[in-house]
Amino acid sequence: MFIYEFMGGVLDAIAGDEAEIDDPERGYDPHEHRKVEKPTSYSETMVHMLKGSIGAGILAMPDGFRRVGLIAGVVGLFLIGSFATYCIHMLIAAQYILCKRAKKGYMSYSRSIRTAIQSGPASLRWLATYLGKFVNAVLVVWQLGLCCVYSVFVAENVKQVCDYYGLEYSIRLHILMGFIPLLLLNMMKSLKVLSPLSFISNIITILGLILVFYYLMEDDVTVDNEMLEPKSLVDFPVFVGITLFALEAVGVILALEYNMEKPKKFVGYFGLFNISMAIILTLYCLVGIFGYMKYGKEIEASLTLNLPRHEKKAQIAKLMLALAICLSHPLQNFVAYILLWNTCKKRYHGSKAGLIDYSLRVILVVIPVAMAVAVPELGPIISLVGALCLSLLAIVFPGLIDLCIWYPDNYGILKYKLIRDIIIICLGFFGLVSGVYTSILEMSH
Template identity: 20%
Template sequence: MEAQTGGDAGVFDKPRMSTPSPSPRLGFCGAVFIMLKSALGAGLLSFPWAFSRAGGVHTAVTVEMFSLVFLVSGLVILGYSSSISGQSTYQAVVGHLCGPAIGKLCELCFVLNVFMICVAFLVILADQLKKLSISIYELITDSAGNAMPYHWYTDQRFTLFLVCLFVILPLSIPKEIWIQKYTSALGTVAATYLTVAIVVRYYTRTVPEVHLSPSYNTGMGFWASIFNVIPTICFGFQCHECCVAVYSSLGNKKLSNWVIISLLSMFICLVIYTLTGIYGYLTFGRNVAADVLMSYSGDDVLMIIARLLFGVSIITIYPIALLLGRLVIQDPLLRHRETESYETCIRVALTAVWIIITLLIALFVPDISKVISIIGGISAFFIFVFPGLCLIFAMQSQPMSARLRWILIAWGMITILFGTFIFGQSTFFAIMQVFHKL
């Protein structure tokens, strides 16, 4: 049988066993688009700040290119793991290949990661509401220069509460977030528009240019500056949680096809993130905000449109992230009792509690850089650690040459060690930042 033959070529060219999926199948372009939609999100706003923290353009781009090897590797490993396990979700693949204990750890990390992503969404949404409110105040300032008086109901935090109550909550309660099919392109449009706007504003700005050397002294050591940018890269390029579902829906499940999809998706992300990081950093230098849109003036029409696009995109994506986390928590609660009324009560209660807690954290931790440091650390599990574990466990049973098996096991160990280091480093710096502010 072909599945039992050895050799390096077979690992990359023949489709492995997989469970049949309903038609229609997902095509090449559709897979690339979904991967882009998953990766191009809130992390884009922080790339100019990450370039500043890295010490300049050259260092940041070098770290990006180095990280891209591991990012693409993780996607390829997860596609391969899905093909040999026949599972269609990230958690199921890890649980099947690595055992129930590691599977439970994966579920815990998955919920925590999605939860913190929801916090980041609300922090960014609050930032955009704050900047929009400033624009409104400037527009209604009277001729004497007297701005509209401050009231509690004009505070952006109260507006964020209203958005959560009357928009996000109703969109999050249903079992399936049907609105996604109408807003699937919004995140990509918002990301592309933001990048174009930042490049255009750099070349059309009227303020004096910010003269920057290729790198500058951030006050930290060289390696500390490099590792400062990695959590933002992990947060920005993160699409690994959905890649298993994308692979399992492909019509052509050859791993060579999946490798091309992964490479193309990450390359497009690299171009968009790098352009945003370079031109945002060159515009503001070391003074760039952690949310780059906060660095632009409130009356900039290009950036007002960008804020509106990103705000609407976040409002529609938040329910999707909530749904993914809620399903993991909800399944054990429904295992022994599965009536319609009980399921509805559990779903509504989990949704309400999730939104309340993420809203409170977003209000009391308004700095997006702290949230990204935590998310970047957790993301290291999904980008490096779990794919490395899946590769090592898969090599125990898959037929191939001994030399290739040991090479792949060694690579799996390298990704695990690298991911563990990134998690420890980013989490440590996030905690130190919190204590430094106290």
């Protein structure tokens, strides 16, 4: 990880620190007033960032490319990835400005949107309290939906291996058998403690992806014109939902930025966030291209499900990636836990607080496992969760917060910031409505 930190520092030194140049209120730096018990280093944050974004989503990219074609898939992936990354940068920058104005070290996502709207247009201010609570609700739904997908992913891959050896059980029973391991993993209480798990998970993921690429590259593949051509427009919203699901772990990104020892190194043109997103987009593109070229129309919702069931290397790849996803489950659940625990600990103290703490951790494992048992279908869930939650969290809400913090007369030349924010909000709502609609149709079918 040293090379990323070193190169980021060199390039930022050449480009200049934009935050310092444009900062109109230099007297108060929120980063210096954060109180984090166990901050994470640059390398630990990079490990968490890669683990938080390279999971089940990367193996769904070939299915996404199948829906829109290779050319549209590559262009769409980088456009959506760059756009979503830009929106998250807007959100982090807006939170920093709000903290400076309020003289606070940090503001949660929900408090940020509430504070921003209270200083925005008068016609929107009545929404402040409701939207603050709604943001928390969407964050929790997103994390639980993600954990639900993880449970289905692990169960489907383990089931394929077990079926080959004659241990044929239903997918729902496999999901239930994963409950106890997930429960034990989610008893860990801090990102610092989770760092070794994320590191191990990253190593296993890399080894598993190497085996996957072995199968993708072992035979010559031919690209016919049909693979290059754009597909039905109806499938494009599903592609957007899959891509957003795969790329944007918003809650984890914000939690990592908050817990980072030197948060200024997280942002910037060559900050940790941009470097990690460049790595993630490149990996997603390669898996999407080669996976679709290899299996074509036969591609499954997860690439591992297409690997030969009778070969040992394929079985090892499936089990390794299932283990990696299982180990990353507590990192994804961490955000939902923090949101709900911050509310609970204000009401309960002493021995009751400890009981509520562990009860909450159990509940946050029970709910996604129950959801997975109810609807054990990987593809439609991925698209639905991505379109529903991430269109709001990664696009609409950052645009709305940015629109409000510059109100009424700081929108720049020709009010370009206002126009930009309105376009972002409209694109987010379009992705939300179209993605949810097509995903529900697919689930019904």
